[in-house]
Amino acid sequence: MLDPKNLFQNLERARTKLAQRRSNVDLGQFEQLYQKRLDAIRTFEENRALQNRLSQDFKKVARDPEAGPRMREELKVLSDRIRELEKEAAAAEAAINEFLLFVPNLPHDSVPVGESEADNVVVRVVGEPKKLDFEAKPHWEVGQRVGVLDLETAAKVSGARFALYRGYGVYLELGLARFMLDVARESGYEPILPPYMVLRESMMGTGQLPKFEEEAFKTDDLYLIPTAEVPVTNMHRDEILDGERLPIRYVAYSSCFRREAGAAGRDTRGITRVHQFQKVELVKFATPETSYDELEKLVGNAEEVLKRLELPYRVSALSTGDIGFSAAKCYDIEVWLPGQNTYREISSCSNFEDFQARRAGIRYRPAGDPKGKPRFVHTLNGSGLAIGRTIVALLENGQQADGSVVLPEALVPYVGVRVLEPR
RNA sequence: GGAGAGAUGGCCGAGUGGACUAAGGCGCUUGACUCGAAAUCAAGUGACCCGGUGACGGGUCCGGGGGUUCGAAUCCCUCUCUCUCCGCCA
Numbered sequence: 001m002l003d004p005k006n007l008f009q010n011l012e013r014a015r016t017k018l019a020q021r022r023s024n025v026d027l028g029q030f031e032q033l034y035q036k037r038l039d040a041i042r043t044f045e046e047n048r049a050l051q052n053r054l055s056q057d058f059k060k061v062a063r064d065p066e067a068g069p070r071m072r073e074e075l076k077v078l079s080d081r082i083r084e085l086e087k088e089a090a091a092a093e094a095a096i097n098e099f100l101l102f103v104p105n106l107p108h109d110s111v112p113v114g115e116s117e118a119d120n121v122v123v124r125v126v127g128e129p130k131k132l133d134f135e136a137k138p139h140w141e142v143g144q145r146v147g148v149l150d151l152e153t154a155a156k157v158s159g160a161r162f163a164l165y166r167g168y169g170v171y172l173e174l175g176l177a178r179f180m181l182d183v184a185r186e187s188g189y190e191p192i193l194p195p196y197m198v199l200r201e202s203m204m205g206t207g208q209l210p211k212f213e214e215e216a217f218k219t220d221d222l223y224l225i226p227t228a229e230v231p232v233t234n235m236h237r238d239e240i241l242d243g244e245r246l247p248i249r250y251v252a253y254s255s256c257f258r259r260e261a262g263a264a265g266r267d268t269r270g271i272t273r274v275h276q277f278q279k280v281e282l283v284k285f286a287t288p289e290t291s292y293d294e295l296e297k298l299v300g301n302a303e304e305v306l307k308r309l310e311l312p313y314r315v316s317a318l319s320t321g322d323i324g325f326s327a328a329k330c331y332d333i334e335v336w337l338p339g340q341n342t343y344r345e346i347s348s349c350s351n352f353e354d355f356q357a358r359r360a361g362i363r364y365r366p367a368g369d370p371k372g373k374p375r376f377v378h379t380l381n382g383s384g385l386a387i388g389r390t391i392v393a394l395l396e397n398g399q400q401a402d403g404s405v406v407l408p409e410a411l412v413p414y415v416g417v418r419v420l421e422p423r
Numbered sequence: 424g425g426a427g428a429g430a431u432g433g434c435c436g437a438g439u440g441g442a443c444u445a446a447g448g449c450g451c452u453u454g455a456c457u458c459g460a461a462a463u464c465a466a467g468u469g470a471c472c473c474g475g476u477g478a479c480g481g482g483u484c485c486g487g488g489g490g491u492u493c494g495a496a497u498c499c500c501u502c503u504c505u506c507u508c509c510g511c512c513a
Contacts (some may be wrong), residue, residue, distance in 0.1 A: 005472095041473055045482045052482090055494050059441055062493085075493035084481095093472095222505095238435080240470085363470095374470075 001100045001358045002180035003406040007033045018108040020113050020320040025103050033099060036242075037092035044085040051078055052333065068202035101204070101324040102211055104231070105355040108292075108329040116321030120332070121319070126303065127312030129336045130397055139395040145403050146420040148172060148395075149271065161260065163388060164270040168420055175414030176387050177253050180280035180305055184251035184384055187301050192252040194231035197222040200235040207326035207362030217257045217275075228252035229280040229381045236285065240374045241380060243367035245292055248288040251384065254279065270392065277388040284380040286364065288354070292329070295351040299331050304349045308410045311393050312336040314330060314343055328353040329341045331382075335389070339396035346389045349382025356409040363410075 011027055018025055054075060061067040069241055112121045129285040143149030148169030154162040165173050181191050203209040205225050208216060208230065216223040225231055233251045241248070256279050267273035282301055286294040299315060305314045318330040327350035334343035354376035357363065363374040403422035412418050 036472075041482085045473060048483085049481055051493085057439075058493060062441090072493050079493060242433090 001355060002103055002106065003095075003354070003358065004034060004100060007100075017320075018104070021104060021107055021322055022115070023104055023324060030096070030099055033092060034098050037089065037096055038121065039351055040085065040089040040092045044089045047078065047082050047085055051075070053076070081258045088218060097325050101359075103324045105352065106327050107323055108351070108353070109315075110292075111323060111329050112317055113317045115321040116319070117237040117322040119319035120316040120322055121171075122314050122316050123331070125312075125314040126307070126309075129312050129334070130338050132338055132401075134401040136338040136341070136396065137399060138270060138343065139287070139337075139392040142339065142390075142395040142399045142405060143169070143271075144405075145422045146395075146405050147389075147423045148420060151271070156190065158275075160268075161274045162276060163274050165391075168415065168417060169391070171392055171415045172411075173387055175411060176390055177280060178280060179308075179414045180384055180387075181253060181413060182253055182324050183305050183308065184249075184280070184301060187249070187297075187304075189251035189301075190237075191266050192228070192232055194225070194228055194235075194252050194254055196225050196231075196255055196257075197380045198225055198231050198234065198383075199223075202230055202360075203235070205234050205237055206230050206356050207359060211325065214261045217259060224257035225254060226258045226280065227381075227383075228254040229283060232281065232283045232355055233362075233379055233381065234360055236362045236377075239362060240287065241362070241364040243364045243372075246364055246367070246377065247290065248285050250283045252281045254281070271388050272392060274388065277386065279322070279386045280350075280384050282382050284378045284383040285367075286362055286380060287364070288375070291351050291353065291380060292379075292402075295329065295331070295380055296350065298380055299333070299349045300384050302349060302382050305348070305385050305390075306333070306335060308408070309390070309394065309407045310410075311345070311390075311397055324348075324350065325354050326350070326355050328355065333383075333385075335393040336371055337393060337396045339399070344389065344392070346393065347383035347385045350380065352381075354378055363380060 002014070003157050007027075011031060018027070054071075058071050058075060061071055064161055066348060075271050100344060103303060112119060114120070129299065140149065142149060142153070147167045148165060150164045152207060154164035157164070195218065200209060200223065201220070203216065203277060206229055208226060209223075220419060222232075232256070234251050235250075236248075255276055257276050260273055260275065271277070284298060285295055303313070303315070313333055313335045316332050316334065318324075318327075330350040332345050333347040333349070335346040336342075337344050348359055356379045362377050362379065364377050365374050366372040380411040394407060394411075395405055398407055405420040407418055407420070409417060409418075
């Protein structure tokens with residue numbers, strides 16, 4: 001959520017920024033609501049102050065048979081009026097919050113201005129896209145052949161867009177999770193295994209709701225998490241953190257559940273886009289002064305996994321037209337997939353600045369200043385990495401002419417074998 | 424699922440209608456004492472909103488929401504969560 005006061009004072013700048021990200025939000029409406037709120041609060045407070053004073057006076061004459069009842073009548077009129085004014089002020093406040101929940105974050109000045117993902121800027125390419133001396137197959141064929149993926153059975157059990165791992169596929173999945181957790185912990189992240197179901201409040205806090213209701217799976221009153229970002233960021237909801245503790249780093253393993261609404265026809269084959277997948281997620285809470293440095297480090301932490309897995313990849317800065325609702329800046333890491341002859345997103349790392357912190361009420365008291373005002377933290381997160389897509393990359397990059405798959409050295413202790421043999 | 428108890432500032436904890444403008448303690452900050460420290464003493468220590476360049480002034484907040492009242496931390500209704508006991512379960 002944007003800061004209402006700040007927004008009110010910088011409407012033109014916000015209009016420009018929102019236009020860059022192709023938002024059709026009408027800030028004129030906000031301006032009106034905000035002005036209305038100011039007026040309502042002022043009137044209410046003036047009357048309340050008066051009431052507080054008169055109430056004290058009333059105590060002195062309450063028992064007077066003449067003045068007592070008369071003043072009580074007067075105060076009752078004032079009391080009724082104040083009740084109305086209070087409702088008005090509260091309604092104005094609520095209207096503003098309601099409105100702001102649908103306003104996306106403003107892109108940071110360093111974000112490339114553009115219309116769409118075509119305007120994303122590649123900032124570095126690491127490793128050579130692998131050239132195979134035979135015809136590369138897509139992961140669903142490779143995985144089926146070595147017996148780690150069974151998509152027909154997945155469809156039989158759960159319908160379209162599900163993955164079923166079997167045999168070494170299970171060890172690959174769990175081994176990668178453990179591997180990624182270990183890599184992150186080396187860099188100071190505390191491992192977390194969060195609940196997979198969260199309150200509506202938590203989904204609001206990180207910005208999935210209310211705007212993207214149709215993307216989420218839900219039970220009676222709980223939502224299945226679309227990413228561990230939701231439970232982990234909300235761990236500190238409505239808290240004032242000690243500035244000494246920042247940056248706080250968590251690495252979480254969880255399943256993720258997504259409807260993939262609007263993705264009909266895209267990535268229908270394989271496990272690139274499924275309703276349930278596992279992911280290791282990096283989450284940080286940082287001060288505003290350091291959050292952009294922390295973003296670079298976080299991207300580096302995610303890249304470290306790919307480097308150790310010997311997978312070629314590139315990093316792109318998303319343009320204003322492609323950036324997510326809550327993000328101020330976002331990098332995508334895309335891994336090379338020879339079987340599909342393309343780079344494919346495997347991680348998305350964002351700085352949300354105080355957008356989520358404001359929604360979720362996550363503040364900190366600046367270090368070394370016990371009397372300092374609490375300030376909103378900056379929240380960041382990024383995949384480190386999406387496990388299903390990592391398996392896709394390992395299968396496609398490691399495939400051999402004979403149908404086997406050679407895994408990177410670093411994974412051997414985690415999976416138990418170096419080569420997956422065709423069945 | 425049944426029965427009971429509870430939710431107050433960073434923490435502990437008092438508070439059953441008007442001086443609560445939330446006691447007291449812990450913690451923290453500053454000062455005094457000290458060569459320095461500890462101990463001791465003294466003062467200060469919440470969040471948010473509105474107005475003001477500022478000093479400051481005003482308002483709201485005692486788990487959430489609603490109600491009674493001239494006036495609510497305090498009385499009533501309701502919801503949520505926590506704890507204890509019983510039942511059930513991995």
